[in-house]
Amino acid sequence: MPAEFPDFRLGDVLATSFTGTLSERHGNAVERIPTPHRLVDWLTVSGLAVPSCTPAQLDLARELRESIHAAATARALQEPLPAPAVQVINDRSAQGRAAAVLTPEGERRWLLGSASCVADALGVIAADAISVIAGARDGRLALCASPTCRAAFFDTSRSRTRKWCDMNICGNRQKKARFNAGQRKNSRGPR
Numbered sequence: 001m002p003a004e005f006p007d008f009r010l011g012d013v014l015a016t017s018f019t020g021t022l023s024e025r026h027g028n029a030v031e032r033i034p035t036p037h038r039l040v041d042w043l044t045v046s047g048l049a050v051p052s053c054t055p056a057q058l059d060l061a062r063e064l065r066e067s068i069h070a071a072a073t074a075r076a077l078q079e080p081l082p083a084p085a086v087q088v089i090n091d092r093s094a095q096g097r098a099a100a101v102l103t104p105e106g107e108r109r110w111l112l113g114s115a116s117c118v119a120d121a122l123g124v125i126a127a128d129a130i131s132v133i134a135g136a137r138d139g140r141l142a143l144c145a146s147p148t149c150r151a152a153f154f155d156t157s158r159s160r161t162r163k164w165c166d167m168n169i170c171g172n173r174q175k176k177a178r179f180n181a182g183q184r185k186n187s188r189g190p191r
Helices: 014-019 036-045 055-076 083-095 117-133 167-188
Strands: 099-102 108-111 140-143 152-155
Touching (some): 036 117, 055 140, 055 152, 083 117
Antiparallel strands (some): 140 152
């Protein structure tokens, strides 16, 4: 993938990984799918390979991403789900025509239709979001504790107390900030 684009932040849950294509929402936002080709790249690494994407399809994908983020955030905060976000998620789910297939290795793969691959891929993502937001999976939706990130993530840890969307990024950043603040405080000495 071209070096001019930021790396993808991939997780185990398709829907929340998709919302991670826009990170640092409350800081200097990082758009990880700025072009249709970049959406094709993300779909490929997520097991939903499509041959191409138009600017209009990228707009639909971003609308779905933001709708999933809004609904997941509301669920994590135990607030009512925003009706417009629910409508977009439901519409994308209904428009997709992908089929789950079992590989000889016992893994699930998605078979996308040939006519409208991007719509099918978005349908898979929307269906995944529905299962996560509806509580049909074992885990809980949470928001990253980083004040600049606040990404929705699906916590499947045993205790369900995970704080960061990604410990290697947001968690380490926060730990480093606390360490540096402590160093500055200690360098001033007692007053």
